[in-house]
Amino acid sequence: MKKEFIGKLENFPKYRATAINALGKDIVVYRTDKKIHTFLNICSHEHFPLEDGEYDDNTVTCSHHGAKYDLATGKVLALPATSPIQIFKNKIEGGDVYLLIEDPK
Secondary structure: OEEEEEEEHHHOOEOOEEEEEEOOEEEEEEEOOOOEEEEEOOOOOOOOOOOOOEEOOOEEEOOOOOOEEEOOOOOEEEOOOOOOOOEEOEEEEOOEEEEEEOOOO
16 A cells, blocks of 8 residues: 655644645545544535535535535435545554555455
């Protein structure tokens, strides 16, 4: 598995979504007390950005139509969305945050 540096942990404030560009994609980084969530910055319903959504420790709700997603799995928790969002694995090492990229098979 490869790692892609996306920033210092201190640059991702707790309980605030931060939009970044990594791997050629718009990605949201959302930090809680215990975890960093990284996912594609696009609602699967109408393709609005999720960075403006409403967050709690484990979910994001799209601010445009109310679609709700699980931040650990990307699974849809509330309509109108029917497709999951893309989740990226991540790792924190010594205050650095990395996306984890699976090696192609």
